[in-house]
Amino acid sequence: MTVVHRLSSEQPLFESRLFPADFGSRTAGVEQLARQLAATAVERDRLGGSAPRERELLRDSGLLTLAVPQAFGGQGASWPEIYRLIRFLAAVDSSLAHLFAFQHLQVATILLFGTAEQQRHWLTRTVEERWFWGNATNGRDTGLVLSRQEDHYALNGSKSFCSGALGADALVVSAPRGADSEDRVFIVLPSQREGLAINQDWDGFGQRQTDSGTVQFEQVFVDSGELLGPTGPSPRTTLRACLSQLILTQLYLGNAQGALDAALRYTREQSRPWLGAGVDSAGADPFIQQRYGELWLRYRSALPLAEQAAERLQAAWSKPALTAAERAEVALAISEAKIVAVRAALEITSQIFEAMGARATSARYGFDRFWRNVRVHSLHDPIDYKVRDLGHWLLSGQGPAPSLYS
The missing domain is CATH 1.10.540.10 (Acyl-CoA dehydrogenase/oxidase, N-terminal domain)
Structure with a gap:
C-alpha cells in the first residue's frame, strides 16, 4: 500500500x-x-x-x-x-x-x-x-587485477558495492595499474563485454534497489583506449571524491526531507491526540509541536551547508587549474555538510515515529524506509574521520589530504 x-x-x-x-x-x-x-x-x-x-x-x-x-x-x-x-x-x-x-x-x-x-x-x-x-570502482576492494597482455589488457577478479551495474549500458571500473601498484586507473567498458558477470546479490536493509551487487571479471578484454588517461593525480582529478561525498550528503537530506514531510501529513490527517493532552487533534499537542520544531531545525541547519558546499565545488570545477589549498577548502566544506546532514537525517528519520505514534509503524506506510536508507548509506565511510579532519585543520591549519573518501 x-x-x-x-x-x-x-x-x-x-x-x-x-x-x-x-x-x-x-x-x-x-x-x-x-x-x-x-x-x-x-x-x-x-x-x-x-x-x-x-x-x-x-x-x-x-x-x-x-x-x-x-x-x-x-x-x-x-x-x-x-x-x-x-x-x-x-x-x-x-x-x-x-x-x-x-x-x-x-x-x-x-x-x-x-x-x-x-x-x-x-x-x-x-x-x-x-x-x-554503472560502476565497479570500490577503492577498498582489491580483488580486481589489471594485467598487460600482448597488445591489450585483461581484467580478472571481482568488485563489490557496484551501484548501478545491473542493467547498465556501460561501466566505469577501477583497478590497480599493476599487481603491486597503489596507483589505480579508471577503465570504461561496455557492460556486455565477454567474461563480465554482473550479479544481483545486493541485500542491504536500506537503499534496497540500488543494484549494488558484485561484478566478476574473467579474462575480460580491455583495449588500451579504454583506460582513461593519461591524466595523473592532481588537485582537479581528486575532485571525484568530493563529488561522491556530496552525492551522499544529498541522499541523506532527501531522506530527511521525505520523512519529515510524510510525518507531518500523517500527523495532521491520521494521528490521534494522546489521552492526557487535553487537545482535539495531535497537531495541537504542544509536545508534538515542539518535536517537529526541533526536527525542522535539524533539517534547516544542514541544508545551507549542503548548498554552500555545492557552490564551492562548482567554483573549483570551473577552474582549469586548481591548487591543493583550493581543493582542501572544498573538501572541508563538504565534510561539514556531510557530518551535519548525517546527524540530522538519522535524528529526523527515527524521531518522526515519536511524533506520529504507534500506528505509524505499520508496514503498509513504509515510513521506516527513510531511516533504513540513511542508516545503511551513512556507513559508506566513517564520519568520525571527517570530524577529526576538521579538528586537525582547526589546530594545524592543514586541510584533509585527498583520498578515496575526502
Missing part, C-alpha cells in the same frame, strides 16, 4: 512552504518523474531487488545527460542544480535517486580522467545512445 495522498494531481508532491522545488524549465518533468517513482516506492522498497521499469523512467526523463557538456550534446547543468535534483528525488525514492546520482558521477569521472578524444567518444555515445552508467 502506498501513501496515496502524495499522488493527487491537485496537490504538490511536497508542501511548497516547507520544501520549495523550482528547477526552472525542468520543473514539470522532474515533478512528473518524482510522482511516477513515488507511486510504487513503498512497495518496491519492500520487495527489494532491481527496478528496471523505474530505471527506464529515469532514462526517458532526459535527465541522465545533465552533467554531459553541451559540446557533446548534453545539457551542461551546474553541480548545484544536479545536487538539488538528487535531493528532491531522494525524498520520494532514495534508491533510484542514488542510481540517478551515480550516473553523473561516472560522467564526471570521464571528464576528470579522460583525454579530450575519450571524453568526446564516450560522452557523445552517452547522449546519442541514451546510456545508463
Whole structure:
C-alpha cells in the first residue's frame, strides 16, 4: 500500500512552504518523474531487488545527460542544480535517486580522467545512445587485477558495492595499474563485454534497489583506449571524491526531507491526540509541536551547508587549474555538510515515529524506509574521520589530504 495522498494531481508532491522545488524549465518533468517513482516506492522498497521499469523512467526523463557538456550534446547543468535534483528525488525514492546520482558521477569521472578524444567518444555515445552508467570502482576492494597482455589488457577478479551495474549500458571500473601498484586507473567498458558477470546479490536493509551487487571479471578484454588517461593525480582529478561525498550528503537530506514531510501529513490527517493532552487533534499537542520544531531545525541547519558546499565545488570545477589549498577548502566544506546532514537525517528519520505514534509503524506506510536508507548509506565511510579532519585543520591549519573518501 502506498501513501496515496502524495499522488493527487491537485496537490504538490511536497508542501511548497516547507520544501520549495523550482528547477526552472525542468520543473514539470522532474515533478512528473518524482510522482511516477513515488507511486510504487513503498512497495518496491519492500520487495527489494532491481527496478528496471523505474530505471527506464529515469532514462526517458532526459535527465541522465545533465552533467554531459553541451559540446557533446548534453545539457551542461551546474553541480548545484544536479545536487538539488538528487535531493528532491531522494525524498520520494532514495534508491533510484542514488542510481540517478551515480550516473553523473561516472560522467564526471570521464571528464576528470579522460583525454579530450575519450571524453568526446564516450560522452557523445552517452547522449546519442541514451546510456545508463554503472560502476565497479570500490577503492577498498582489491580483488580486481589489471594485467598487460600482448597488445591489450585483461581484467580478472571481482568488485563489490557496484551501484548501478545491473542493467547498465556501460561501466566505469577501477583497478590497480599493476599487481603491486597503489596507483589505480579508471577503465570504461561496455557492460556486455565477454567474461563480465554482473550479479544481483545486493541485500542491504536500506537503499534496497540500488543494484549494488558484485561484478566478476574473467579474462575480460580491455583495449588500451579504454583506460582513461593519461591524466595523473592532481588537485582537479581528486575532485571525484568530493563529488561522491556530496552525492551522499544529498541522499541523506532527501531522506530527511521525505520523512519529515510524510510525518507531518500523517500527523495532521491520521494521528490521534494522546489521552492526557487535553487537545482535539495531535497537531495541537504542544509536545508534538515542539518535536517537529526541533526536527525542522535539524533539517534547516544542514541544508545551507549542503548548498554552500555545492557552490564551492562548482567554483573549483570551473577552474582549469586548481591548487591543493583550493581543493582542501572544498573538501572541508563538504565534510561539514556531510557530518551535519548525517546527524540530522538519522535524528529526523527515527524521531518522526515519536511524533506520529504507534500506528505509524505499520508496514503498509513504509515510513521506516527513510531511516533504513540513511542508516545503511551513512556507513559508506566513517564520519568520525571527517570530524577529526576538521579538528586537525582547526589546530594545524592543514586541510584533509585527498583520498578515496575526502
